[in-house]
Amino acid sequence: MIEVDHLTKSYGQARAVDDISFTVEKGEILGFLGPNGAGKTTTMRILTGYLPATAGTARIAGFDVFEQSMEVRRRIGYLPETPPIYPEMSIRDYLGFVARIKGVASADIPGRVDQALQLTNLFERQHELIKRLSRGFKQRVGIAQAIVHNPDVVILDEPTVGLDPNQIKDVRKLIKGLAREHTIILSTHILPEVEITCDRVVIINKGRIAAIDTPQNLINQRQSGNQVRIAVRDGAEATADRLQQTLRSIEGVNHIDIGAVEGADLLTATIEVGGGRDLRGEIAARIVNERFELLELGTINVSLEDIFQRLTTEERSEVKADKEND
């Protein structure tokens, strides 16, 4: 449904979006994850036909976003970061107006508006002026205007920002519900959001794609380089050095990080195990054999948060390295 091919957007020297490519299948929810200023909004604006790309192409439902902009605009619904509302209008009037400029035939407008109102749970309040609504309701109106013309693709820029936890839950449920009929791209810098709502994630940083996969795959990939965390009692014989030696002698251990918990007489070690092997038993046996007092042993669950942090900071250090090489 959406094909993005080597898309680049430059502002003078600065590259806001740098050679990104991805595709989105029909009915999929794609999450755009990245720190603020990573190029999420710019990419979305290119897809909606608001900004022209510097290089590369993007196609929506087979239409080029630049060459066949009008065709594309008919097929997308877009919610910018701030909902584009006219405060002096009633919800119903506003949605009617949006439907009209999106090219919905006059006869179909009341029906389309009703449906959008129902999907966003705004039906009871349809005659209220938008300016009297709370932040959460305004956001719902924003989503309603993005779907009022029944577009193939819905693009939502930070749809849950500034909402309270209950409203966030509502909006997420709403987005999930829309996915059956629409293809959705949403951007966010809130990690749990993509884990909950999205089928696939694009992690974007400094205008480049750092990773692209399903949330679960991203987590699994990182976990295949299994991490085990242990804690032993710090004692006369149980020094950090000896612990390091003991652990290193185990086959399959890639990397060991030894730390100490001050005041608790604890030594901790984070052990990275290669090749997706489960070495917990072996580690336990070896540690006990060496007469350490084993207090804790467990695997570390990698969250998307860790992956995100790693990917975005790795990128940063790479960029730094690049600069130093220059």
Place this chain on the structure above:
Amino acid sequence: MNGILAIFRREMKSYFVSPIAYIVIGFFLLITGYFFANILSILIERSIMAQMQAQRMGAPPDMDVPGLVIRNFVGVIATVLLFLIPMLTMGVYSEERKRGTMEMLMTSPVSELQIVLGKFFASLSLFGLMLSPTLIYHLVISFFSEPALPWRIIGSGYLGVFLLGLTLIAIGSFISSLTESQIIAGVVTFVLFLLLWVLDFGVRGASSTTGEIFKYLSILQHYESFAQGIIDTSSIVFYLSATVLGLFLTLRTIESMRWRRA
């Protein structure tokens, strides 16, 4: 066409749900009504004086009272427009930019030209609504006028005022498209119109070549011939081309938003 109509209808609605349309129209009718009555009473007084003088000294001087009324009245309308048009146009684009609705319009299947025209026709219609009640003044007078009112001169006078309003709206909308603040748009438009007014005073009666050039460029010079019943093609061309220029620049400003760093 549907796009233009949709934009036009929304624009008209927003004029009338805010107090701005009522304030502007009400104020306009109040001021013009007051001046119309004033001009009329002054001219009637003057003509009575002239008649009394004539009784004493014979042969009264010719005095075209209806012509004078329309000429002075059109002048009043033109001046009031300089103050009121900025209020009509200041928010036309700046509010859309501030609210982020411009982005929605520009990602909808309507062209920039449709947006510009829809908004322009809306401002123009409001201007028409504001201007047309003043025709009642003439209608009332026509029952008592002897000789009959020169409707053709009134018509050409209103044509002049209409063309002036057209141009001012185009300029005001352009200024509104340049900023996100409707206050700035309003103030800049108002100051510019004031300058035009001052310029107009400066070039009145000037005869040098430079003076002639400024005279041609002065927006306020051109409606006056209309008020004398002369429909001057060069003035019509002047107003229409100024309007088209204003709309073209607005269009360009909106298009350029796509190329700027937001």
